[in-house]
Amino acid sequence: MSPPRVLIVGAGLAGYRAASALSRRLRDRAEVVLVNPTDFTLHLPLLLDVAAGNLDQSRVTVPLTSTLPDVRVVLGTVDRIDTGSRRVHYIDADQSAGRLAYDRLIVTVGSVSKVRPVSGVSPHSFGFHDLAEALHLRDHIRRQLYLAATSDNATERAARCTFVVAGAGHTGTEVAAAGQLISTAIARRYPRLREQPIRWILAEPAEQLLPDMRPRLSRTATRVLRRRGVDVRTQTSVGQVTTGGLRLTDGEFVPTRTIVWSFGVRPDPLINGLGPTVEQGRIRVDEYLAVPGHPEIYVCGDAAAVPDLTRPGKITPMSGRHAVRQGRLAARNVAASLGYGRRKPYRHHNRGVTVDLGGWQAAADPLGIPLSGIAAKAATRAYRLFTIPANRRAIVHDWLVGALLPRRRAPRYLAPVSMRPLNLTQEKR
Incomplete structure (x- = not known):
């Protein structure tokens, strides 16, 4: 028998963390497939540094295939999820239709501008x-x-x-x-x-x-x-x-x-036909990030209405901090559903937020400690550096150069180039 397939839709903050954690937890015991329109994920918290000229745009793009070597990456845009047949339909890089079967599905399509x-x-x-x-x-x-x-x-x-x-x-x-x-x-x-x-x-x-x-x-x-x-x-x-x-x-x-x-942002329209939604258009999940009635489907990040166990009756807000933690937890609970480990509910504890105000100014409250000025700036950059899974040395280099030398007026533009897709032929299972 072929190993079970865990299919992840989207390589944003939640999807990337889920893929990374699953590849470590399951290794050769399951096939992990990640479907994403590009061969890289964009680290949004550092996007403003690119616009400001503090970072080269290549610093905030994390390549999928080299940083997720045990994950099969499929380049494509998912346009439909058939929960009855457990298949995901997508359009590949050549604008051809394809489909992938799944045993477990993690939906992390994120959000779009509102x-x-x-x-x-x-x-x-x-x-x-x-x-x-x-x-x-x-x-x-x-x-x-x-x-x-x-x-x-x-x-x-x-x-x-x-x-x-x-x-x-x-x-x-x-x-x-x-x-x-x-x-x-x-x-x-x-x-x-x-x-x-x-x-x-x-x-x-x-x-x-x-x-x-x-x-x-x-x-x-x-x-x-x-x-x-x-x-x-x-x-x-x-x-x-x-x-x-x-x-x-x-x-x-x-x-x-x-x-x-x-x-702000709103959930990706792809989730509209996936299951019950709340008033904000997000898929309602239980505390384990599973969709009620579809225990094989997990949703996390901006697409999920996750109950906030620290505030009964509320749901967690759409933020990068929640997306990262929910992605890791979704991987743990999917592995548990396949017989490896025990599942765990999502319980968020506020560890503070950071706001970059440009120059040497920022506002932050790590662990509830209010900071401003240079101290807040250091905390902000440390947090954002810690959360990116690659390019850390290059980012520190750019920050140091920017602090010692005049700001680059016009960082050169590098249009992202997609890699040659892997096996993107139509698949039946």
Whole structure:
């Protein structure tokens, strides 16, 4: 008899950890297959360092085949999961249809950017969810400042030097903090912009920045950003978007050529037909990350509505910290379901969060200890370095070089190249 097959859909934070843990736990006792559109996984916590020029983009991409040698990697995009026949249907790198059978399935498809409905469509809107968007936003900021410096129209120049970030969660706050430093440094190179205000607006519908975090972190971030000149507006959102700018819900019309949407993320639409969902569109699982009625299917990361045993009646939020831990636990519980080890419920204990505010500034509370400034920056970088499974020496090298030498103005762009797919012919089992 052939060994059981454990199929993992998605190589994000949760999927990569699940594959790595399973390959160690099961070794030759099961076949571990990972389906992902690319042959690498992107380490999102360090994405802002790429946009800021602190890291080369190759540092935040972790190759799958070399770091997961005991895992079979299949390049493809899953478009349907047939729970009745226990098969996953996907489109491979050659746009051909394929399918894979499974004995155990771990779904870690993650999330996609969430944009709130507003009237109007703007060609100047950007997301910040993957490497391409980060590089595109960085180049767009450079382009807007160049065009502002060469324009004789004062109104146009002001609009090109105005940047709006909609949503002050973790990503939005970090983007506004880093963007303000980047744009100010670039503007200094243009004599015509030395007297031109570089305006950043951070709009958040909630009563404070970082609404899902402790108030102390929110106060630290607000203080740092306002000290730099960032226009922080709480209880304010975007009401209307036009080609010339946007109107905020406080009534002000802001002429701008840059709108960064950072209203969080929503689960990948693939999970819609997988099972019962909660109001946020996430698959409801039990405390062992298994889907009720389908004990062979496990869901973790942003796609899963995992009960929070530390807060009865609540579910764990969508965050990278939960994704990493749930991925490891899913591997443990899948191995237990095959007879190797004992399963364990997911119980999260808050070990603190970190927010990078650019330069030497950050806000953090590791193990509940509030930090700011250089101490918080060190904690932030240490945590993000610890969580990436590869490229650590190269990352430290780039950080040290960036601290000792002038910032690289334009990191070269390396388009990700997918490797030749392994056996991607249609498979029947």
